Amino acid sequence: MDVLAIFISITFIFLAGLHFYWAIFGIKNPENVVPTIGVEKKVKTPGKLAAAFVGLVLLGFALVFLNRVILYFDFPWLRYVSIGIGVIFIIRALGDFKYVGFFKTSKNSKFSALDTRYYSPLCLLMGTLILILELIS
Template sequence: MEVISLILAIIFIFLSGLHLYWALFGLKDPASVLPADTDGSLKMRPGKLGTILVALFLAFFASIYLNKVLNFFHFDGLQYISTGIGILFLLRSIGDFKYVGFFKSIKGTRFSTMDQRYYAPLALVVSLLILALELWG
């Protein structure tokens, strides 16, 4: 189960670094990473602070799974926090039924293509890894 914890930590460290990079240097192609309508208008425009907050949350998630290997802090509720993270990513993979997730209705945009191929499957894999970790770990 330590391998699953390390895989999750690496995923979250990478995603945290990516969000930090975007906050510092901006997005090169926002239409690929932000939900957009069929006319190309972005549905959200997170600022630097919002993007940094997402990066910090992802770094916190990484620390939860690194802790399962390194045991640098002890807290009885870590299993519940981990399960909550898994539920969060499962909900992300299901989506909002309009712009994100497997069941989105707005299709044909660059974001929807990237979401269908990469973002939603990654969220589902992360949630399944967390489920496996918490059920059998």
Template sequence: MDVLAIMLSVVLIFLAVLHFYWSIFGIKDPEAVLPKNVKSNTVKTPGKLMAVAVGVILLGFAFVYINKVIGYVSHPWLQYISIGIAFVFIVRAFGDFKYVGFFKTAKNSKFSILDTKYYSPLCLLMGVLILLLEAFG
């Protein structure tokens, strides 16, 4: 199960670095990574501070799974935090029923196609793998 924890950490660190990159250099193709507003057909753009915040949160998530391998901090509440992280990813996969997730209604953009093919399945896979790690690890 250590390999699964390391794989989850690597993916989370990659996503965190990607968010830090976006906060520093900007998003090169915003239509691919940000949903479009249904009414105005404009891309919803969060600020640089929000990208940094998401990156920090993802690094925190990665620490939880790196900690499973090295055992730096041992508290029983880490298991509950890990299960909470799994539910965050599963909820993200199902989405807000408007812009993101499998059940989104806004399906008229490049983001919605990529979200259906890659982003939501990745979130669902990560959520399920985290639950498996907690159940059998």
């Protein structure tokens, strides 16, 4: 199970690095990574501070799962935090029924195609792996 925890941590570290890159250099093609809003296809791009905040949150998620391998904190409630993270990612995969997730209604944008093909399956995989890691061990 340590290999699974390391894989989850590496994935979160990679995603955090991507968000830190966006915070520093900006998002080059926001229509690929941010849902489009409305009929005009306007893209609401989050600011650099929001990207950095998401990067910090993802880095915190990585530390929670690295803790399973390294054991630098011994808090019994971290298991519940891990389960909560898994549930968050499964909910993200299911979506908000409008712009993101498998059950979105807005399907005519580049983001929605990438979300269906890559982002939502990754969230479902991460959520499932996290719940397997926490509920089996």
